[in-house]
Amino acid sequence: MRKEFTPQINKIYVFDRNSLLFIKSGSGIFEVDFRQYDFDDNKMIFLSPGQYFRLLSGEFSIVQFEFTNETVSDARKSRFLFRHLISLSHINLDLKRPFRLEQFARLNLDEEGSINLLHHAIEDWITLNPFRATQEEIDLLFDVEEIIGKHLAEPCALADVSRQVQERPWRVQNVLREKLRLTIATMARKKKLLEAEKKIAFTDLSVKEVAYGLGFRDSDYFFKFFKQHTNQTPSSFKERFSFNSNDSFIEDISGLIERNFREPLKVAFYASELAMSERTLSRKLHERLGTSLIDLLHKRKLKEARLLISSGVSLADTAFELGFRETSHFSMFYKKHTGTSPSQLLRK
Known part of the structure; x- marks a missing residue:
């Protein structure tokens, strides 16, 4: 459809x-x-x-x-x-x-x-090939993910998963660490946390019901687990996730960034424009977007850089357009955040 x-x-x-x-x-x-x-x-x-x-x-x-x-x-x-x-x-x-x-x-x-x-x-x-992996390694990663997803409420040990995918434990561990920078335990924890977030945000289940459904025998332990990994209690998470559509914070900060990302403006400027303290701005960005203002500004500059270079604009003009005084400063900035130089993108 x-x-x-x-x-x-x-x-x-x-x-x-x-x-x-x-x-x-x-x-x-x-x-x-x-x-x-x-x-x-x-x-x-x-x-x-x-x-x-x-x-x-x-x-x-x-x-x-x-x-x-x-x-x-x-x-x-x-x-x-x-x-x-x-x-x-x-x-x-x-x-x-x-x-x-x-x-x-x-x-x-x-x-x-x-x-x-x-x-x-x-x-x-x-x-x-987003994980820079062989076909065999990609299949192994997805096999492991499926097994963990089917047994979220049960203890997840490397030996058990390895036996089910019919692969040696050290091999499973090495592929996960090299390609995803995860272990069996961290992948299981991330998937369990995501399922908890969905149940708290989208259902009327109590914290105790969510905890028991995911294999936590103690709801207090689940409460600590959830707060440790989200920096929020289950109740505050549900409330903040369902914030009123009239709350224009994200739209306001996005508009400010769009209009000013080329300028070397400090965090204080954005906080002042939004009539809040720098600390409040930082907290709200972390709660709503899980990031910082500097990261958002960098991402917007990198996006604009790719658009300009891909459309044939020279590196010198791109650097000037994005507020860099020297082309070399722009090149260092680009390579630091992307791992490749802008000249490589230009050649591509």
């Missing part, structure tokens, strides 16, 4: 089918599973049943494609798209892709078309 919509700020869209969201146009910050992503147009993201989408700032025009369980089951390796290891699965359609953008934007899919689309998307995801 295909439909188009423009998401409203702060409205929660919960998906009960495996879905592909094609960001046809626009840019901004959105949230999925309590994590924030800065995206612009010509991107495809993949969501599984039970996940939600919430636009925090900006504006998107989105084309949604829904897939039946049978279609997803028939598409070999579809779990690469719909079962997320550490972040969203996404594909950039600006790159070399099987569908031209204008064709994809008005695509209507029958059953055969759905399968073909998923096959192409899986091939593209594998080509992008």
